[in-house]
Amino acid sequence: MINSFRPHLRVLLPVFLAAIVLIAGHASPGAAAGTAVLTGKVMDIEGRPVEGARLFLYDTPEVRRSASFISAPTGPDGTYRLIVTPGRYWSMARLKKMDGYGPLMAGDKHSGDPAEIELAEGQEMSRDFTVADLKDARRMRSKDREGPVTISGRIVDQKGLPVRGAYAIANRTEKTGGLPDYVSAWSDADGRYSLSLPPGRYYLGSALSFPPDERAVFLKGQVAIDAGRSDLDIPRSPGEPPVK
Known part of the structure; x- marks a missing residue:
């Protein structure tokens, strides 16, 4: 009886061993990854x-x-x-x-x-x-008696298409490097931004990163910001005037 079972045992043994290896593989996972x-x-x-x-x-x-x-x-x-x-x-x-x-x-x-x-x-x-x-990267030391003016509009590329994920930036002086005096949050899918500034004259521009890198673009000349100005598009072409 035992001898008659041996051929079957030779056939089934590899199957049993494979099952044992498979079960062991699931029961004993490798060591946890380091940290x-x-x-x-x-x-x-x-x-x-x-x-x-x-x-x-x-x-x-x-x-x-x-x-x-x-x-x-x-x-x-x-x-x-x-x-x-x-x-x-x-x-x-x-x-x-x-x-x-x-x-x-x-x-x-x-x-x-x-x-x-x-x-x-x-x-x-x-x-x-x-x-x-994000709203005021470098707070001005002087206190403005007048309340801030909020300007808004779109940041657009050279074809007039909206630029998503850009920053509107404003400086009181003509500088191109370092932290801007004022910066907006990211522009939305329509390129729209919102930026609060004390009344005054500013160099306005846009940047694709924060802090701004070499891709920052500024408009030509200063722009007067007062209570009468609220809607302003900023083109991404260097030296262009803002678009009302």
Whole structure:
């Protein structure tokens, strides 16, 4: 009887072994992936710690979407600590007035274009971030007695088509580098922006990144901003006048 079963055993044994290997593979997964730690401080443009900011990590340079990792809000000392899986990320800090998520709005602060970082397994990296106010990146030292004037309109390209995701920027002096004196939130799908300014004369322009890079474009000459001016289109062609 036993001898008659041996041929069947030789046939079934590989099947049993394969089943055991398959079950073992599901029951004993590989070791968990290692981790890396990113720490640092979030500060304002005057070097003071920012409370309530969050650090966002993305696995691609496209940051207008859900983040791969988000830190807890920073404390009174502005510090954060984020444990992630090793890899390549694009990082930025944000401080939102309403909540910690969603698109940037006027009055929110962020650290500008995402900074690329590479985190190896077991590594602890320290990186500080400076966040600026989207509505007024560099607050003027002088106090204006008159209330601000809000101008709005569209940012358009050389063909007159709307530019989405651009910033309207304004400077009191003729400068092209560094942080602008005033900056709007992102323009929407129709290219529309809104920018609040104290009455006065400004050099107006637009930028495709924050802080502005070499792609920033300014209109020719100063533009008078007062209570009588509220609607203004900003073309992306250097030296062109604004369009009422």
